[in-house]
Amino acid sequence: MLIAMAGLPGAGQSSVAEALGRELAAPVVSVDPIEAAMWRAGVARGQPTGLAAYVVAEAVADGVLALGQTVIIDAVNAVEEAREQWRLLAARHGVPVVFIEVVCSDAAVHRRRLEGRSRGIEGFYEPAWEAVERRREEFVPWSDDRLVLDSVIDLPSNIATALGFLAAAS
Numbered sequence: 001m002l003i004a005m006a007g008l009p010g011a012g013q014s015s016v017a018e019a020l021g022r023e024l025a026a027p028v029v030s031v032d033p034i035e036a037a038m039w040r041a042g043v044a045r046g047q048p049t050g051l052a053a054y055v056v057a058e059a060v061a062d063g064v065l066a067l068g069q070t071v072i073i074d075a076v077n078a079v080e081e082a083r084e085q086w087r088l089l090a091a092r093h094g095v096p097v098v099f100i101e102v103v104c105s106d107a108a109v110h111r112r113r114l115e116g117r118s119r120g121i122e123g124f125y126e127p128a129w130e131a132v133e134r135r136r137e138e139f140v141p142w143s144d145d146r147l148v149l150d151s152v153i154d155l156p157s158n159i160a161t162a163l164g165f166l167a168a169a170s
Contacts, residue, residue, distance in 0.1 A: 001070045001095050001170055002061065004086040006077035007102035008135055009127050010114030012151030016102050017074040019159045024166075027064055029057045030074035036124035054082060058089055065093040078139045087144075098169045099146035100162055106152050113151075 003020065007013035014030065021028040035053035043049055057073055064071040077083055083099065090097035104110035111129050118126075127135075147165040149158045 001166070002065060002086055002090040002093075002097045003070065003072045003166065004077055004083070004097060004099050005072065005074045005102065006083075006099060006146070008076065008078075008104075008110075008139070009132050010110055010117060011102045011104045012113070012149075012155075013076075013100075013102040014074050014119070015151070015155060016100065016149060016158060016162065017072050019155060020162055020166075021072050023159060023163060024070055024072075026070040026072050028072045028074050029060045029064070031057050031076075032074075032119070032124055033121050036121045040123045054085060058085055062089060062092075065089070065095060076135070078135060080140050080143075083142075083144060096169055098166060099142075099144050100165070101142070101146050101148045102151055102158075103148060104151045109152060 003026070005013040005017045014032075017028045017030070020026070031050075031053040034056045035049045038049045038052060039045055043052075054075065057075065061071045061073060073086060075082065077086070077099075086097050086099075104113070110132075114126065114129055114132060147162060149161060151158070
């Protein structure tokens with residue numbers, strides 16, 4: 001199975017992805033560390049490193065799926081092209097793709113989390129709240145069935161909900 005996380009920066013999708021990865025013993029392929037690695041390697045920030053990080057994540061996930069293992073993609077996945085990328089990858093391997101969107105229904109909590117987080121990704125700068133607000137306006141409405149989790153709910157409850165959803169989808 002290919003599990004594609006989605007959500008605005010700071011909404012909590014990485015926390016859910018990591019917890020699911022532990023529960024399912026599935027690798028989590030996250031685009032942010034990939035993009036940061038490109039910058040550390042000398043690729044200019046003005047280059048399309050965001051797109052390139054999605055392509056590299058796809059290549060890594062492709063290898064995991066080829067081994068017959070579940071993989072979790074941790075990315076914003078705000079646009080249809082990104083979502084289609086995961087649908088096509090899953091189809092090539094004949095496995096289901098499941099989308100899990102994480103939202104934070106309390107804007108004050110979301111902003112506090114974003115402004116207070118430090119994920120320790122060398123060379124990666126967390127976006128400012130204003131950038132997240134702009135990204136929210138650009139987030140393309142969904143056409144896929146997906147599970148929507150609200151991160152104001154405690155993580156263990158959200159993981160239990162996600163595991164039930166994934167069991168029904170497999």
